[in-house]
Amino acid sequence: MTELARDIIGGKIRAIARGISLVENNIKGREELIDALFPHTGKAQVWGITGPPGAGKSTLADLLISCERDRGRKVAVVAVDPSSPFTGGALLGDRLRMQSHAEDDGVFIRSMASRGHLGGVSGATLDAVKVLDAAGFDTIIVETIGVGQTEVDIIELTDLVLLVLVPGMGDEIQAMKAGVMEIGDIFVINKSDKEGAEKLRTEVEYVLGFKYAGEKEKMNPVCLVSAKMKKGLDHLRNEMERLYGQLEESGELREKRKERIRKELLRIFSLKIHELLDRKMDFYNNVGEWAEMIYNKDVKPYHFINERLRFFLKKESE
Amino acid sequence: MTELARDIIGGKIRAIARGISLVENNIKGREELIDALFPHTGKAQVWGITGPPGAGKSTLADLLISCERDRGRKVAVVAVDPSSPFTGGALLGDRLRMQSHAEDDGVFIRSMASRGHLGGVSGATLDAVKVLDAAGFDTIIVETIGVGQTEVDIIELTDLVLLVLVPGMGDEIQAMKAGVMEIGDIFVINKSDKEGAEKLRTEVEYVLGFKYAGEKEKMNPVCLVSAKMKKGLDHLRNEMERLYGQLEESGELREKRKERIRKELLRIFSLKIHELLDRKMDFYNNVGEWAEMIYNKDVKPYHFINERLRFFLKKESE
Numbered sequence: 001m002t003e004l005a006r007d008i009i010g011g012k013i014r015a016i017a018r019g020i021s022l023v024e025n026n027i028k029g030r031e032e033l034i035d036a037l038f039p040h041t042g043k044a045q046v047w048g049i050t051g052p053p054g055a056g057k058s059t060l061a062d063l064l065i066s067c068e069r070d071r072g073r074k075v076a077v078v079a080v081d082p083s084s085p086f087t088g089g090a091l092l093g094d095r096l097r098m099q100s101h102a103e104d105d106g107v108f109i110r111s112m113a114s115r116g117h118l119g120g121v122s123g124a125t126l127d128a129v130k131v132l133d134a135a136g137f138d139t140i141i142v143e144t145i146g147v148g149q150t151e152v153d154i155i156e157l158t159d160l161v162l163l164v165l166v167p168g169m170g171d172e173i174q175a176m177k178a179g180v181m182e183i184g185d186i187f188v189i190n191k192s193d194k195e196g197a198e199k200l201r202t203e204v205e206y207v208l209g210f211k212y213a214g215e216k217e218k219m220n221p222v223c224l225v226s227a228k229m230k231k232g233l234d235h236l237r238n239e240m241e242r243l244y245g246q247l248e249e250s251g252e253l254r255e256k257r258k259e260r261i262r263k264e265l266l267r268i269f270s271l272k273i274h275e276l277l278d279r280k281m282d283f284y285n286n287v288g289e290w291a292e293m294i295y296n297k298d299v300k301p302y303h304f305i306n307e308r309l310r311f312f313l314k315k316e317s318e
Numbered sequence: 319m320t321e322l323a324r325d326i327i328g329g330k331i332r333a334i335a336r337g338i339s340l341v342e343n344n345i346k347g348r349e350e351l352i353d354a355l356f357p358h359t360g361k362a363q364v365w366g367i368t369g370p371p372g373a374g375k376s377t378l379a380d381l382l383i384s385c386e387r388d389r390g391r392k393v394a395v396v397a398v399d400p401s402s403p404f405t406g407g408a409l410l411g412d413r414l415r416m417q418s419h420a421e422d423d424g425v426f427i428r429s430m431a432s433r434g435h436l437g438g439v440s441g442a443t444l445d446a447v448k449v450l451d452a453a454g455f456d457t458i459i460v461e462t463i464g465v466g467q468t469e470v471d472i473i474e475l476t477d478l479v480l481l482v483l484v485p486g487m488g489d490e491i492q493a494m495k496a497g498v499m500e501i502g503d504i505f506v507i508n509k510s511d512k513e514g515a516e517k518l519r520t521e522v523e524y525v526l527g528f529k530y531a532g533e534k535e536k537m538n539p540v541c542l543v544s545a546k547m548k549k550g551l552d553h554l555r556n557e558m559e560r561l562y563g564q565l566e567e568s569g570e571l572r573e574k575r576k577e578r579i580r581k582e583l584l585r586i587f588s589l590k591i592h593e594l595l596d597r598k599m600d601f602y603n604n605v606g607e608w609a610e611m612i613y614n615k616d617v618k619p620y621h622f623i624n625e626r627l628r629f630f631l632k633k634e635s636e
Binding site for chain 2: 031032034035038039042254257258259261262264265266268269270272273274276277283284287288290291292294295297300301302303305306308309313
């Protein structure tokens, strides 16, 4: 095992930060690091927080950090912004707010942005979670900036998802339309001191009612919270614990995690083949030339592609 | 060349329908058929029509069919619904309306739905367009039901896109937000007799103004149309012809079509590798078992996947 892996397992903050950078920038040594850390993973609870921009996800994450610290648990936050090629303005502002924990060694906060390389931010986030898990954090919160498809993909890879909605933004309806309601395990209505919070709760429960017709006891919790006024947080945290316990007991957590690995395998395998194509066959450089040949009708499209595929496989196995 | 290919090139309607079914269901012989037809393609103008549900895309397509027929041009419509595994209710209603052309041999209308097989509706649509092109249709209209990502992918593969918006639905703003404005070559404001049509035109032109700051002459046309009242259609058709002429003269059409082929190559190549994985290595069946092994920490994830990849390539090349 490398020194870096040892230091990460030892919980050294600088090593953790370096490990995540290695993963985020997809630098050589990433795979060996993750393989070395892997036997030490699986202990952390991984929570996802998602919802429309402006729902107060970061403030909520901030308060959940305090909740966890009060319980003596080490906690890490990974904030993901797939749309941004760098860690940008508003995001930075959010992170700054969380710096109230900057002096606390039991708290680690990191933003992940898309660096444009293959596999992108989903793969990097998953591996960053493994780094933090191996480093001994008890709770890892994955927070997304928006609610696009990439965010949904990322958030689906956590153990338990909080979907944060706020009254009066119109976004809640959009979220429901977009099928985002499907991914929430707990629905958090934030800014509950604002008008319309109760109405929103009724709407959410109405939609959930359809989903769980006849088995109300299975219905996902809907929690009213005011992150600003620190109201409703204990109730939320208790509901999270209750649900987590249920997931563990029923074996659902195990299945969720296996499914996470299955999806990851598919993603990595596909990614690796694309990397091979690119590196060994200069595929992505050649494909423009090939398009020209097909456009000019010099070759027949399917015949040509079958020929290239055979060539690729032959060359790769030599 | 097969009899089917010959009959399609000869413009026989039953052969065309059979060819498209073959493509849609991804039946053996699809590749050979497309390869045989391919030298006969490239003559048709391929238009895309997209926009939010209820914008009146089908009615507009219906009237454009008449426009084309008046000009002595043969025209085909491919209506695409990626979200539906079958040709469903509302869609069927739309198609029924277009049956005013049912007796006309110069018109061919076909719905494409997602059959769930790999490559899905995008690949099937592209190949269906090739069948219709080889069959001698002068104009091929690809119409989508909604404006999701799959629809955007499909519509980007046409020569010229009409983005249809309607006043007063709020959808126009959503469309702009979602970046759908990026894909329109001509903006059609339908139901122009409704209140708010002029306001919507102003809004669209305002957004386009940012895109084409300083080069107004390049700005995409915005056409007010009332499909129901048959108003504005001649103007729209003239604008389409003008823009098409520009695309041809400037060489942009050639580049668009090459880019279309390039994207298709990437898609097919990737698809073929996934099919190989599935067929030869039983990859998708095994991956659940592998996830179990990784979950139990019997193997290290990256090491394991690299091993499987080598095995796959070796086996494939034997």
